[in-house]
Amino acid sequence: MDEREISELDRELRRVLRDAGLDRIVDQVDATIVEGRSVTERRKIDKSGPSEELVAVDYTARERYQLLLDAIRRAVVEPAAFEASAEVRLIERVGAASFTFLDPEENAVRTIGQPTSMEHRLRARDARRTLDRDAAGDVSAVLSRLDPRSASDEITSE
């Protein structure tokens, strides 16, 4: 993937996100880009000789694009993995029947698993159930193919 191609993909990807109402992802990546990176370099500034100095470094176009890909992965793919991992650990390994996130007004926000008590079954009626893990997997596969760090780079380059 050359720099021109990466800039083009970055621009298009931003458009896809904004069209999907995910402006917040783009905005948060931009905040990181504005903050920039810093590195320590040995520079000769003072008469006394070289010294360790903190130097600001701008992200390259490739790095900016990679930040965007990482952000989409975190926003869209990772939550389904958090949920699946918690399900394996709490339900399969430790023996819980279900787990529910309850807000301070005692509304069930999300329920994973099958509640055993009537109280929890009633609560879970209006709660969200598991995220669409297949959809998250599909998005992950697409992001990998768009990622210049992955081996599939050759597939997307012409």
Add this chain to the structure above:
Amino acid sequence: MNASNRQLLDALRARLAAPTSLTLADKYYDLYEGYLFALVVDAARTVVDGTGTVYFEDGDENPVRDVVLRTSPGRMDGPNARPYTHAVVDLGDPQRRDLEIHLGVYFAGSQRVPHECDIAVVLRTEARRARANGVYPRGSQLRLALEAKYRVSNLRLGVGREFIGLRSQLRGDCCYLVTNSSGPKTARMLSKGAAFRDEVIPGAPNDEELSHFVRTVVRAHVRGTEYAV
């Protein structure tokens, strides 16, 4: 743009546009905390398997199998705490050094101010003392506290600065900042390895590393020593 990349972007657009597939309006802080809670509970289980047990209780100390987790921080005591669940790490120990694992509860800091702990491993005697007397559990009785930060982009430096404040109020030697994201500047500021774990996500090496670390902390407690940075 080549046709292959165009196709990929179209596929992504279609997936993100599907209204019910991923509920993208959510911010998922709760799921990240739930994932870390599960990681800590499961790691503790592996340490006590064979000699003790791990089970769940509600705020009235009734054993439950339907786990209820908080979306906002709350107190360990009082009527509002009743539905919420914590894990009990029963060591099978007559010296009553059992532990409890909580999600999103307040602890009393060194300056007599309550502070939220996202994931807290605390002595059961301290948790029971707090529930029975309507007081905040003391931060000094923590064995492990994880400050969870789910972030889409890189961790901003301000998060690290806030964490330094939290460490100064609770038991600093057992407080850790854990994030799904990366934060090179925060890592440098907090001296990575000591108090900071980044890129902790399921299936990643840092998931296993954190799990191993929790086992080390619980094992040290079982042996009657304390793990500290």
